[in-house]
Amino acid sequence: MNREEFNSVFKSISNFFSLLSNPDRVKILGLLIKQEFDVHDIQEKLNISQSRVSQHLKLLKLNNLVEERREGKHVYYHVKDPNVSKVIESAIQFHMLAITDPQAINSLNELFTLWHI
Amino acid sequence: MNREEFNSVFKSISNFFSLLSNPDRVKILGLLIKQEFDVHDIQEKLNISQSRVSQHLKLLKLNNLVEERREGKHVYYHVKDPNVSKVIESAIQFHMLAITDPQAINSLNELFTLWHI
DNA sequence: TTAACATATTATGATATTATAATATATTGT
DNA sequence: ACAATATATTATAATATCATAATATGTTAA
Numbered sequence: 150m151n152r153e154e155f156n157s158v159f160k161s162i163s164n165f166f167s168l169l170s171n172p173d174r175v176k177i178l179g180l181l182i183k184q185e186f187d188v189h190d191i192q193e194k195l196n197i198s199q200s201r202v203s204q205h206l207k208l209l210k211l212n213n214l215v216e217e218r219r220e221g222k223h224v225y226y227h228v229k230d231p232n233v234s235k236v237i238e239s240a241i242q243f244h245m246l247a248i249t250d251p252q253a254i255n256s257l258n259e260l261f262t263l264w265h266i
Numbered sequence: 267m268n269r270e271e272f273n274s275v276f277k278s279i280s281n282f283f284s285l286l287s288n289p290d291r292v293k294i295l296g297l298l299i300k301q302e303f304d305v306h307d308i309q310e311k312l313n314i315s316q317s318r319v320s321q322h323l324k325l326l327k328l329n330n331l332v333e334e335r336r337e338g339k340h341v342y343y344h345v346k347d348p349n350v351s352k353v354i355e356s357a358i359q360f361h362m363l364a365i366t367d368p369q370a371i372n373s374l375n376e377l378f379t380l381w382h383i
Numbered sequence: 384t385t386a387a388c389a390t391a392t393t394a395t396g397a398t399a400t401t402a403t404a405a406t407a408t409a410t411t412g413t
Numbered sequence: 414a415c416a417a418t419a420t421a422t423t424a425t426a427a428t429a430t431c432a433t434a435a436t437a438t439g440t441t442a443a
Contacts, residue, residue, distance in 0.1 A: 159289035162357055167287035171431085172276035175283075188390055201432065203391050213364065222389045222440050232360055239356040240279055243349050247330065288401085305420055318402065320421055339410050339419045 168212055173197055174205050175237060181215055182234050185227035285329055290314055291322050292354060298332055299351050302344035 150158075169175055176195055180186055186194075192202045206226055209215045214233060218225045228234075267275075286292055293312055297303055303311075309319045323343055326332040331350060335342045345351075 156289065159292055162354070162361065163287050163289040163292050165357055165361065166283045166292075167430095170280050170284035170287045172273065172280040175276055175280050189388095198433070199390070200392085200434080204431090207391080219390095219440090222387095224390065230360070230364055232363055236353070236356045236360050237279070239353045240282055243347070243353050244279065244282065246349055247347055284400095306418095315403070316420070317404080317422085321401090324421080336410090336420095339417095341420060 165212070168209065168214060169237065169240075171205070173201070174209065177202075177205055177209065178214065178228055178233060178237065181226055181228045182231050185218065185225040187223040187225050189223075191226070282329070285326065285331060286354065286357075288322070290318070291326065294319075294322055294326065295331065295345060295350060295354065298343055298345045299348050302335065302342040304340040304342050306340075308343070 169178075173195055177191060180191060180194060188199060188202050188206065191206075192199050195202070206215060206217075210217065210226075213229060215226050216229045218227070286295075290312055294308060297308060297311060305316060305319050305323065308323075309316050312319070323332060323334075327334065327343075330346060332343050333346045335344070
C-alpha cells in the first residue's frame, strides 16, 4: 500500500465517520435497522422538517448506508447493512468506559439496548 | 430516559464521531495508541503543518481522547483510552464487509493490522 | 386533468470546519 | 538576558455543513 492508497483509505474511513457526526443521522440509522420507515414516519419520530429528512436520507443513500423502496406515494427506507450498528454500538460502549458518572452510564446503557428509538 | 436526555446522548455520540471525521485526526489517534509522540514527530509523519497538528491535538484533548506530558521543550501526547481503537477498527471492518473489490479489501486488511502508520 | 399528498430539490443565510500564515508563549542552553 | 527550538494561539479566508423556506417532482384518486 503506497502513500496515496493509504491516505485514501483514511479519507474514506473518516468520511464514513462524518456520516455519523450528526445526531439525527445516527437516529435515522437506528430507526432503519430494525424495520423500514417512510420519510413522513422519520420526520415525525425525529421531530425535524421533511426537507431535512430528505437531505439526510440522500446523503446516507449516496454513501450506500440506506436503500429505498417506493410503494405508491410513499418511499420506504431501510439500512442496507445492519452491521453498521456495530460501529455505533462500539462508540456507545467506548463512551460507557470513558465516563464515570453512574447516571450517565445508565442512560447510555438504556440507549445501548434501545437505541432504535 | 426523557426526550432531553435521549437527545443529549445522541448529540454526544455524534460529537464523538465528528472527532473521527477528519483523516488526520484518525491518523493521529492511530499513532498515539501504541506509543507517545511529540508534536514535531506527528507533524513529520503526517506531513501537515505544526499549527494544524496543535489544533487537532487541542480538539482531541478537549474531548478527553488524548493526554499530554511535557518533558522540557517537548510535549508528548498519547491516547488516553486505547479502547478508542475498537471504534475505528469496527468502522474498518464494516468497510471491508461493505465493499466487494478484492484489492480494496486487501488495502483495508493491511490497514487493519497496521493502521498505526 | 386536477387536487391532494408524499417526497425531492434548490436557494439562502447562519454556523462550523479547515488550512495557512502570523504571532505568542514556554523551555533550554549560552 | 538572549538566541534557538518546540508548541500554542490567533486571525482570516476558503470551504463545508446546517436549517429553513420555497419550489419542483412524482403518485394516486376523483
